[in-house]
Amino acid sequence: MxxxxxxxxxxxxxxxxxxxxxxxxxxxxxxxxxxxxxxxxxxxxxxxxxxxxxxxxxxxxxxxxxxxKFRRKPGELGDGAAIEGNxxxxxxxxxxxxxxxxxxxxxxxxxxxxxGGFDPSADGMHAMHGMPAGKGSAMAATMDGIPQGSPMIAAMGVGASPANQGKAAAVNVNVLGLQYAWIFTYPEINITSGELHVPVGKEVQLNMNAQDVIHAVWIPQLRLKQDVIPGTPTQLRFTTNKVGTYPLRCAELCGGYHGSMVTQMIVHTPEEYDTWIASQQQSAQAQAEIVKQTIAMTPANLSTGSYLAPYAKEMGVKPEMVKHLHQDHSMGGSIASASR
Amino acid sequence: MTAELTIPTQTSSKDDVVVHHRTWKDYFTFSSDHKVIGIQYFVTGFIFYIIGGLLAEAIRTELATPDADLVDPSTYNSMFTMHGTIMIFLWIVPAGTGAFANYLLPLMIGARDMAFPKLNAVAFWIIPPTGLMLMASFFLGPAQSGWTSYPPLSLLTGKVGEGIWIMSLLLLGTSSILGGINFFTTILKMRIPSMSMMQMPLFCWAMLATSLLMIISTPVLAGALILLSFDLIAGTAFFNPAGGGEPVVYQHMFWFYSHPAVYIMVLPFFGVISEVIPVHCRKPIFGYGAIAYSSMVISFLGLIVWAHHMFTSGTPPWLRMFFMITTMVIAVPTGIKIFGWLATMWGGKITLNSPMLFAMGFISTFVIGGITGVMLAAVPFDIHVHDTYFVVAHLHYVLFGGSVFGIYTGIYHWFPKVTGRHINDTWGKIHFALTYIGFNVTFLPMHVLGLQGMPRRIAMYAPEFQGLNQIITYASYVLAISTVPFLVNAIYCAYKGEPAGNNPWNALTLDWQTTSPPEIENFEVLPVLTTGPYDYGEEEEEEKELTAV
The missing domain is CATH 1.10.287 (Helix Hairpins)
Incomplete structure (x- = not known):
């Protein structure tokens, strides 16, 4: 042959x-x-x-x-062919x-x-720089119901897909990253949560800021990641198409407990989403009271730990956990993600 | 024996006593002999390699379980910060540019020493005290923000250690710049008169490209670190957002050095591989010009790809696209080299000894790092895997599968030149097998972890990743143990190995045309070039014989 x-x-x-x-x-x-x-x-x-x-x-x-094939056999002499190139x-x-x-x-x-990478609103050319950096001031702004970045304010990241450019997203969420937790605020419906709840099939925009160091939002199931940078607003915009619960992790080294800075993104059916909103708003009145008191106490004068205590309670974080974390790193106050 | 060569080589009989020109004491002095300095660099580097390796094993042991149960999480952060810094600045950079370039460049170009011998000694002697200082910071509240040291985290954690870290890197960077100036001048000005640029061994081309990167990019790192130290110590706000600073600017300045640093760490070994393969395949290098110029192209492109480390940072879309394309293009000159090496092997008479096995291992693993590098350049994909274990896998395929395999290739190849004795080949092959298997089983599964959702630099991870992490941890122990046969073999054979003669491989480059070990000023009589560096091959031989007749 x-x-x-x-x-x-x-x-x-x-x-x-x-x-x-x-x-x-x-x-x-x-x-x-x-x-x-x-x-x-x-x-x-x-x-x-x-x-x-x-x-x-x-x-x-x-x-x-x-x-x-070209291995030198035992006893074989001589060189290979003198080919210098072709x-x-x-x-x-x-x-x-x-x-x-x-x-x-x-x-x-x-x-x-x-x-949506080329959405003009996501090119950062008109990004707001030099956000007031007093302790807690970023949160105070969100608590007042003023969105940190309305859809029209440019922030770097991934913007709307071409079909949706220039329109506001259906759901806007302000995201604050801090050591070692995420706080999600829904300015339109006045809800604060430690987990991200979104309705399936609706366009969601995350307007993101960090309080202390650089964090990064990563949702592996959406293949999306964006650094969350103190002083520089960033954004992510997406439309989910599968109901489910997915991890939302910090992907940029942010300190000792970086690995535990994980929470969940829960993609609801529209009905479930409405139910969740209703359940959250029941306590909204009480929450508003707490917030007012907190802000009246000027957050800048409080330690981060005591400032965040009401929210930690709201998010189901146990005070022991906050205390435990507090001792373990040199940054001062912090709260833990409740998800682990 | 293989075919006779055109250069008469001094074949010493086995009874010849190898004359050592240096005693062990010389290696602890401020010697300006490039060969002494080369060995000083290598041994110092290898000691730091062992320390960095032990840190890596501690990291892997921590990651055997999802919980942070071995060390405190901030200690864990210090450990990988130290691991990265040591491996890059105290092992691969000094071993590649310091050890190999110092030892080989003057020999290869027929010079008696480097252009600036005293400067050379200064560049080396900066390293040991700086390394010790960096180690000491481990006991004084070490830096915890990774080898990238991004502010604001680097300004808030482990401040004492961070200060020492900045100081150490400034010193090591200075050492690197001094080395770069020396190599650049030596290559351009110290060649024997009969050697043109296009007759230089390819290692010299690789070092020319490397030294340019060292000179151009390292000062920018120094700038970034000095500004960072002002923020840290004097409370300025260049990068600190609390005072209106811009942390993203630090990232640009840092990566303007630290991406070229990857090429500083790998280009010398492209050179090593280009030397080793033709010798052990007995065939000319395939496409000398293409391989020589591709080093220069990589060097140039390497300076304009840095922001691909920042695709998910505060980087506008047009910048993401620009750096995506430049990064993609760098695959082309790298591909030229890999195909050139494969074509050199094709049709050769390959001796499968330890240096050749490591060279083949280099191509085999480096190509995986190259492939994932192109994947990571694609912005939409990078947005998913940036800062995950996919990147950890990629960078270790480049820096271990590339640089460390390159270091071992070079050590096995030039061991007879440096010591005058053979290193045991059987133990070399065992070392290769353990390293190759341990390396691939450690780092290949990390790609999967990253794609599935495990971020890097974490002490605690989701339980679903435990299975793969345990496999990786066990494999990393194999990788660590693989160093033992090498160390024992190398130390034993340096004193008791079989005498090798001056040119055991019958190589043609000038480094092999002197005694082994080379005498103090390298050549008794300066050599004259009568043949190209890679003129192996039978046809060539016959032609010459014919013309002679």
């Missing part, structure tokens, strides 16, 4: 393509996608995975093949990777546009 080498190469090429395509689509490495955009990002990842698997097999295959071949392996990365760039550009 003498099969021409060109046929063997062709068959190997076909096999390689099939394996790459199959693995690229069936790697199962990503968590559930809870939004349409997350699905698009997975598409981009699958495409890159397909190319990567192909390249990986070629490189490892050549190494192993060389190690077996210009057409070198042009080929310069041009193909160049074309591939250009294609990935264009593909990424499109996906980024669909995600």
């Amino acid at each position: 003498n099969i021409p080498s060109s046929i063997i190469t062709l068959l190997l090429g076909i096999g390689l393509t099939l394996v790459s395509l199959w693995y690229g689509q069936n790697h199962g490495l990503m968590p559930v996608a809870a939004s349409e955009e997350a699905g698009h990002i997975d598409g981009l990842f699958n495409a890159m995975m397909t190319i990567s698997v192909g390249l990986f097999i070629i490189v490892q295959g050549v190494i192993v093949y060389c190690a077996i 210009v057409p071949l070198e042009i080929l392996w310069t041009a193909i990777p160049a074309a591939v990365v250009l294609w990935i760039s264009i593909y990424s550009f499109e996906i980024y546009n669909e995600m």
Whole structure:
């Protein structure tokens, strides 16, 4: 049997393509996608995975093949062939990777546009800088019901997808990151929560700020992440399409308990969402009283711990936990995420 | 023996006593001999490598369980801060640029020493006291904000340690700049007259590119750190948002150095691999010009990709897109090198000894780091995996799968040159097998953890990630143990190894055309170039014989 080498190469090429395509689509490495955009990002990842698997097999295959085929046999003398290069071949392996990365760039550009990355309101060119930095003042502003960043104020991050640009999101949530918890405030319905509740299928905008150090909101199921920077407002905008409970983690090192700065994003059906709002608003009156008192006491004069005590109670955080954390790091007051 | 070479090599018989020109005491002095300094760099670096490695094992032990049960979480943060800083600034940078470049550059270009020998000694002697100072900070309230040290966190935690950390990095950066100036001048000005730029060994090209990065980018890090120290000590507000400062500016300045730093850490080993593969495959390097120029292109592009570390930070969309494209493009010159090495191996007569195995291991693992690098450059995907274990996996594939494999490749290859003795090849192969398996089982699963939702730099994680984390922890122990056969083998063979002669590999570069170990001023008579650095091959040989006849 003498099969021409060109046929063997062709068959190997076909096999390689099939394996790459199959693995690229069936790697199962990503968590559930809870939004349409997350699905698009997975598409981009699958495409890159397909190319990567192909390249990986070629490189490892050549190494192993060389190690077996071109291995010096015992007693063998002499050198290899004196081939110093091959210009057409070198042009080929310069041009193909160049074309591939250009294609990935264009593909990424499109996906980024669909995600809302080019929303003019998310370019940060009109971002508010130098937010008053007194202790607790950012929270005081949200408690008064004044949104930190209304949809029209530009903040860096991921904005509205092209279809929704220029419109206000259906649900606006102000997010405050602090060591080591998230506080979500719904200015339109006057609710404060330690967990993010959103209705499925509605566009949600997170207007984000940090109180102490840089944090980052990461919701793996939405494939979205954005740093939350003290003094520089940032935003994320998304529309979920799957009901469920997903983790919302801090992804930027923020201190000793960075790993426990985790809470949940609960995606409700519209009915459940209304029920949740109603249950929260029942206590809204009482809450408002507390807030007024707190603000009358000028938060800047309070330690963070005592300032946050009412909210910690509201969020179901046990005072012992606050105290425990308080001792463990040098920053002064803090509260713990109740989710762990 | 392989085919005869055009250069007459002094083949010493095994009975020859290897003459040591240096005694052990010389290695503790302010010597200006580039070879002494090279060894000083390497041994110092390796001691810090062991310390950094022990920290890594402590980190992995903590991560064997989801709870923070081994050490206090802030101590955990200090440990990975120290691990990163030590491995980068006290191991890979000194080993790559300090040890290999110092030892090899003058030998390769036929010089008697570096251009500025005293400066060279100063650059080295900055490192040990600085390293000790950094270690000492571990007992004085160490820095806890990662090796990136982003404000405002770095201004609020572990202040004493942070101050020492800044001071240490300023000193190490100074050492690096001094080294860079020295390499740059040496390569351009100290070559023997018969060697043109295009006849230099490729390691020299790699170091030319590296030294440019050291000179251009390190001062920017110094600027960032000095401003950070003002914020820390004097209460200014360059980066502190509490006083109206802009923390994102620090990130730009930091990464303007710290991305090129990746190339400072890996380019020298591209050079090492380009030296090692042709020798052990007995074949000319495939595409000398392409590999030489691609080093320079990587060096240039490396300066304009820094903000890909900041895709989820306060970075506007156009900037995200610009840095995405530049980062993607850097895959092209890197690909040229990898394909060039593969083509060099193709059709060669490969001796599968320890240096060649490590070189093949380098290509095999580095290509994975390269692939994930292109993935991370794609903004929409990076937004998902930034600051996760996917990035931890990627960076270790580049800096361990790349740099550390490159270091071992170089050590096994030049061991006979430096000591005049062979290192035991069987133990070298055992070392390779343990390292390759331990490394891949440690770092490959980290990609999955990152994609699934585990952020980096955490002491406590969700219980669903425990299974993979335990596998990683056990594999990391294998990786740690793999160092033992190497250390024992290297120390034993340095004194008791089989004498190797001057040129056991029959290599053509000038570093092999002198005694092993090289005499004090390298060459008794300055060599004249009669052959290119990689003119191996049978046809060439026959042609020359024919013309001679």
